[in-house]
Amino acid sequence: MSKPLLDVRDLSRRFxxxxxxxxxxxxxxxxxIVGLLGPNGSGKTTALNLISGALRPDRGSVKLDGLExxxxxxxxxxxxxxxxxxQLVRLFKTMTVLENTVAGxxxxxxxxxxREAIPPAMELLDRVGxxxxxxxxxxxxxxxDQKRLELARCLASRPRVLLLDEWLAGLNPKELLQAxxxxxxxxxxxxxxxxxxHVLEAxxxxxxxxxxMNAGQRIARxxxxxxxxxxxxxxxxxxxxxx
Amino acid sequence: MKSRSTVFxxxxxxxxxxxxxxxxxxxxxxxxxxxxxLLYANLATAWGxxxxxxxxxxxxxxxxFGVGCYSVAMLAEVLPWPLVLVVSALLGGALxxxxxxxxxxxxxxxxxxxxxGIAELIRQLVTWYESKFVGSVGxxxxxxxxxxxxxxxxxxxxxxxxxxxxxxxxxxxxxxLRLIGEDESAARSCGINTVGVRLAVLMGTAMFMSVAGxxxxxxxxxxxxxxxxxxxxxxxxxVMALLGGVAAFYGPVLGVVPLVxxxxxxxxxxxDHFSIVxxxxxxxxxxxxxRGLLGIGEKxxxxxx
Numbered sequence: 279m280s281k282p283l284l285d286v287r288d289l290s291r292r293f294x295x296x297x298x299x300x301x302x303x304x305x306x307x308x309x310x311i312v313g314l315l316g317p318n319g320s321g322k323t324t325a326l327n328l329i330s331g332a333l334r335p336d337r338g339s340v341k342l343d344g345l346e347x348x349x350x351x352x353x354x355x356x357x358x359x360x361x362x363x364x365q366l367v368r369l370f371k372t373m374t375v376l377e378n379t380v381a382g383x384x385x386x387x388x389x390x391x392x393r394e395a396i397p398p399a400m401e402l403l404d405r406v407g408x409x410x411x412x413x414x415x416x417x418x419x420x421x422x423d424q425k426r427l428e429l430a431r432c433l434a435s436r437p438r439v440l441l442l443d444e445w446l447a448g449l450n451p452k453e454l455l456q457a458x459x460x461x462x463x464x465x466x467x468x469x470x471x472x473x474x475x476h477v478l479e480a481x482x483x484x485x486x487x488x489x490x491m492n493a494g495q496r497i498a499r500x501x502x503x504x505x506x507x508x509x510x511x512x513x514x515x516x517x518x519x520x521x
Numbered sequence: 522m523k524s525r526s527t528v529f530x531x532x533x534x535x536x537x538x539x540x541x542x543x544x545x546x547x548x549x550x551x552x553x554x555x556x557x558x559l560l561y562a563n564l565a566t567a568w569g570x571x572x573x574x575x576x577x578x579x580x581x582x583x584x585x586f587g588v589g590c591y592s593v594a595m596l597a598e599v600l601p602w603p604l605v606l607v608v609s610a611l612l613g614g615a616l617x618x619x620x621x622x623x624x625x626x627x628x629x630x631x632x633x634x635x636x637x638g639i640a641e642l643i644r645q646l647v648t649w650y651e652s653k654f655v656g657s658v659g660x661x662x663x664x665x666x667x668x669x670x671x672x673x674x675x676x677x678x679x680x681x682x683x684x685x686x687x688x689x690x691x692x693x694x695x696x697x698l699r700l701i702g703e704d705e706s707a708a709r710s711c712g713i714n715t716v717g718v719r720l721a722v723l724m725g726t727a728m729f730m731s732v733a734g735x736x737x738x739x740x741x742x743x744x745x746x747x748x749x750x751x752x753x754x755x756x757x758x759x760v761m762a763l764l765g766g767v768a769a770f771y772g773p774v775l776g777v778v779p780l781v782x783x784x785x786x787x788x789x790x791x792x793d794h795f796s797i798v799x800x801x802x803x804x805x806x807x808x809x810x811x812r813g814l815l816g817i818g819e820k821x822x823x824x825x826x
Contacts, residue, residue: 356712
């Protein structure tokens, strides 16, 4: 196997006495989609926060294409090419859909801003299906469209690794199919994705392999089918009696 | 779009040129009133550029202003005037850096309270220093300047501030500032060094406030901490900026004109009830004009269209 694009080793972070993430290791190869699973409170979002630089790890390393990013501030990690969506969508609410998208490209790779940013931004909006709403205020969008917009903002930064935090949650079946296709098309363009996800249908159809966390630690890794059948994973989700 | 901004630019330029002739045509009273107007126009515009966009409501305006006044009181006899202005700007910037570093993790109410506290702290520190080491709380400022000269300096300062505001509204830095005001963590994840942007703009606007304080200091001839660091100034600046509207850099000025005139009348006829009326005006603005005169103007404009 060639060197992974995103290489996370022994990542750990405590909050007081709580070990939110403990010795987590995972790899995401170029163009791979990796699922990060686990029951609520198992540390998945904390793991994303550590990788994206929103939180500083106590220990461990995060390497993007061999370059250490652990401990670097959020904005630097974003400039290096790790972009994320939030579990609870975070948009620039009173600004327009177009401005929200431009925000993703103004401070990262090409510093695109102003008039020259409009064509590429519109192209991205077209891709996520929001071109017709470019001049709407972000907060006036429906929930699903807000999620789409957040993804467009991430893509605007031309990320090498995309971190999706439950991006598929709350969609209806038709929207879910569209969203899955969208994520798959990103993979074909060579974007590597680490996704925290509870929608198992999506995990099965998208993820090349999965990492399962419980109580801050990795308890399983492998293909979606194999980890979902793993007795320890079942126990983590359902408790002892049902296993 | 482009023609509109050109019209705005030309209108601003004409306004500044016309204003430059005001002292020659009016009397001493009008000049002193205009100085007041320009002083608050400077303070409120500078306040709006940082606080309006980032939504960090600062009550430290008078701290920067007072630092400017005191640079004059302490240095005017030793240094040439331009250098005094430079020193006051640097001191204001340094103070802003300190305040900025202390408030990196504060937002909302906590930032407001901190900024108010630090202004009061500085006032007390200066009082303590003056009485302990200088022996007298007040200082005299004897400088040969005419009201017209003060007026022109303030006008130039406002022109610079205006240019800064116009540039920010079109630049990447200004865009970053707006994004920070909307959602700071999302701004960070877009690659914005939010700490750096906040510090830089806070320092920049604070320098203008300090220089404004330095320019008007010679008017008083006698200053003491309770004059130079009068917290009422900070509150007035907030009220004016909010009345005008902070969505655009030229908004606060719209609030400065009516309120400076109103305060002029108030201090003349109701000197004892000044703070009560100020508070009432503040409440009315917040309840009736949440987005200021600028917001009303926009609403009307949309209806006309």
